[in-house]
Amino acid sequence: MGPTIQTILDKKSRENISISPFGIAELMSIDIYNDINILFGSKGTGKTEILRAISRYYNDLGHKTDVYESNLTRLDDVFDLRGNDLNIDIEDYGIDNCINEFQLLKAASEKNVTSLSAYLKHFAANETNKIAKNLKVNDYTKIDDATPKRKFLDAKKLIDDVSAFEQSISANSKLTEAIGEELSNELESILKKVIDRLRTELDIRVLNAKTIALFNQLIKVFISEISKKTGQPEKPYTNWICGICEQ
Secondary structure, X not given: OOHXXXXXXXXXXXXXXXXXXXXXXXXXXEEEEOOOOOOOOOOOOOHHHHHHHHHHHHHHOOOOOOOOOOOOOOHHHHHOOOOOOOOOOHHHHOOOOOHHHHHHHHHOOOOOOOOHHHHHHHHHHHOOOXXXXXXXXXXXXXXXXXXXXXXXXXXXXXXXHHHHHHHHHHOOHHHHHHHOHHHHHHXXXXXXXXXXXXXXXXXXXXXXXXXXXXHHHHHHHHHHHHHHXXXXXXXXXXXXXXXXXXO
């Protein structure tokens, strides 16, 4: 051992222990430092047996120690370090899985951005075209349809969740046994009423979303037809800054 290493080791506190890794007749004295201990030796010199003996020594004193033998097991197999068997539902921990938001992002697509020249042509011609000025429908703009879509998806998910819960308790005889048939029937009745109310709300949200979609389509057709009849360039009906955000 070099003098530099020996100087560093002399500053460490250590304990001298006696072990018999190769049988009772071969007693071995070894220093264990209050730090990381490294055992050097080529393959087949008995390092594993020495480690087992050290482990037994400290286990006999009440400490819990283990010996990891690299040639027998792999850490990633024993402890599933790669998470191959990990399967959790984050909603069980009160975390929103944001499934609706992800679906909206997946369905999103980039729209053509309206050029400034289209605005210039429209407003330049608007000053001289009296016919187009008298057609008030030309001034209507599209209504945002992203929010109604989200509300529809939220209502649908609520129905699915409550229906799944209602079905699970209907098939759970242990629940009826625990709370009594009367209370169990009352719970099922309340859940059916909740589901009916949610379905009514879903119908309302579907109607609202479809109404907005039809209105936007109507405005698009009107603008196109007015432009054809009057010779005036179409009034841009998309937001040229946030056009890529539209569904």
